[in-house]
Amino acid sequence: MADVAALIEVSRDRALRQWASSVVDNDTDGARWVQAQQRGWAAGNRFGFAVLEEQPGSVRGQLVGNVLLKEVISGKPEAEVGYWTAAHARGRGVAPRTLEALTSWAFDTFEADGLERLKLLHQVDNLASCRVAQKCRYDFDSILPAAPPSFPRNGHLHIRRTSV
Incomplete structure (x- = not known):
């Protein structure tokens, strides 16, 4: 819950709102979002991590992102x-x-449980996400048709296999 205020601030970004499937506009939204992350961890099927950057003189770093393993x-x-x-x-x-x-964490943690590949989806016009996928050796697989409301436009499916 310590990240709710920072989450609200970060969510004001127009670009983030364009690509994100959920946005955080207030304390209630922020608490709901954090609780959903906690439920995923408790269920063992969704693992979200806050990405923090160290700040001189601060015990807690600045929120700079989020990364998630789901399904x-x-x-x-x-x-x-x-x-x-x-x-x-x-x-x-x-x-x-x-x-x-x-x-690396996902494959190290879940490969013995049968995990062989990870998929990354992004809207076809999100060129920055496409570059990130390529840098991280997620191979382009296919174009996915739009699936509103979460994906209002066509998307790219990228795949990374354990053997990469």
């Missing part, structure tokens, strides 16, 4: 990753570094 089911060979980066942190390699860390 984790025992014996299921694939799961999905997602991420976002705060406007003030874009262009500094935050997304590729955190996605690579999440990818």
Whole structure:
């Protein structure tokens, strides 16, 4: 819950609102979002991580992003990753570094349970996400048709396999 105020601030970014499937406008939305992350961890099927940047003189870092592993089911060979980066942190390699860390963690943690591949989806016109996927060795797989409201436009599906 300590990140709610920062989450609200970050969510004011127009670009983030364009690409995100959910936005946080107030304390109630923020608390609901954090509680959803906590429920995912408790259920063992959705693992969200706040991405923090160290701040001199501060015990807690500044919120610069979020990375997520979802749809984790025992014996299921694939799961999905997602991420976002705060406007003030874009262009500094935050997304590729955190996605690579999440990818390694996911395969290290769940490969023995059957995880073989991770999928990354983004809207076809989100060129920055496409570059992040490519940098992190998520191969382009296919174009997905729009699926409103979460994906109002066509999307790209990228796949990363354990053997990469």
